[in-house]
Amino acid sequence: MNILFIMYDQLRFDYLSCAGHPHLHTPNFDRVAAMGVRFDRAYVQSPVCGASRMSFYTGRYTSSHGATWNGYPLKVGELTLGDHLRDAGMQSWLIGKTHMTADVKGMQRLGIAADSMIGARVSECGFDVWIRDDGLWGEGPDGFYDQRRSPYNEYLKSKGYEAENPWHHNANSGVDEEGQTASGFLMRHAGKPANVHEEHSETPWLTDRTIDFIEEKRGQDTPWLAHVSYIKPHWPYIVPAPYHDMYGPEHVLPAVRDEAEKDDPHPVFDAFMNGRIGKAFQRDDVRDVVIPAYMGLIKQCDDQLGKLLDYLEDSDQLDSTMIVLTADHGDYLGDHWLGEKDLFHEPSVKVPMIIYDPRAEADSTRGTVCNALVESIDLAATFVEFAGGEVPDHILEGRSLLPWLQGQVPDNWREFAISEYDYSSQPHAQTLGLAARDCRLFMVTTERWKFMHAEGGLRPMLFDLQADPDEVNDLATDPVYAPVLSEMYERLAKWSRRMSQRTTMSDADIDARRGKSGRRGILLGVVDETDVSEEALVRYRGPAAGRP
Known part of the structure; x- marks a missing residue:
């Protein structure tokens, strides 16, 4: 039994037809949902790429592993999914993005050479690398955002693309009426087709690398997990033909937002609403061009998922491969007067999670939806148990989802889910005049309530998800809800007392x-x-x- 752990970057939970989107049809996501279980309340441990992914890969909360923002190194001593799976006799491979930054100073202190097998694994979240490309090859006055070599750029050059950085000039830009580069970083160009042949764009490229990997491993005795990590539908919001004009403004759903949200808003919420990204996505003309491109990117992802599923079926490997579809976070797309991700409304912190377990034990739950509160860290424990290992629950802070897949209700399942956000690297920290260590947010969500605590002496936020599923009415300042706030603070305190650092002794x-x-x-x-x-x-x- 092998595992395909597929992650899409910035994919909203509700932009799939199996999750109810009225215009965006995703038959291959739906196909996996019909084969397995769709978890309808799956939350990431931080709504930003790097921190979220480090929680997926370590099975630990962000305050446990410490890599709380993009570019913050993962401590050299943190055990990861690859370490746990190798103990269980399963290989762990990376195909695509991790957004991981290695703890170079820690490795130097311990005398770990980066080019050794141990050093390579420590530098790559414990994965053996088939191919890594984070898909962030932007270049500004201070150089490239990503300092490593781009395998995807090298691929494009091998296909005859002549630009120095074809990731930008071809795959993530269009061409304007005067034959000039129309950068995908300028959202007004989102409706143009990307200047790349569709079969050479990022999503098909990674699908082909995945099939290459499976073909190479086919017939070998050692089982594997392959983390197939797509960069899309992450920005730049631009997609090659024919996907660029499959959707239009008539397919853009109304923004979930209310003028009442601007009436005495929480200071952190207010700072994000009034930042450049928030203001951009408050414009209907921006949403009308960006969201159709975003939908086109998702449609391309779905088509490529179909290609991968067909390959597995045709090669008789579908019945021996667990498939997991998820995302590292969502995208506001103008909801709540915001863009991108960062805060704890559902479009940002809740993600799609669909799991297909091919074994007979999971037959009773195929095609069902599970409403249990699930956290992204649960996948690491799920994979270890699926591989036949014993879950080291003094290290992994999530719980295996296999009982849910097999129609069982686990004892003492969680009553609330947690997410954390460190915004100290954001310009909003300066706007608020807060010290870096005070720029921390904590979310506690239960079946009914969603609560946010802000460090720095700021007030909390509170939403009644039953009465207000769109999360537009912040109840935290209403004295009627003081008992609910107390209850949520008790839950946060209970979580904060968890045993999280005694990882060397079970x-x-x-x-x-x-x-x-x-x-x-x-x-x-x-x-x-x-x-x-x-x-x-x-x-x-x-x-x-x-x-x-």
């Missing part, structure tokens, strides 16, 4: 050690020979020792 290890110190000669509180066994005193009896 409870079983501790239980096995209890009472053993006496058998190694450490006798504390012993008054005389009647307090311990004769055996414990054997090495402490006999004639007195001589001295020089």
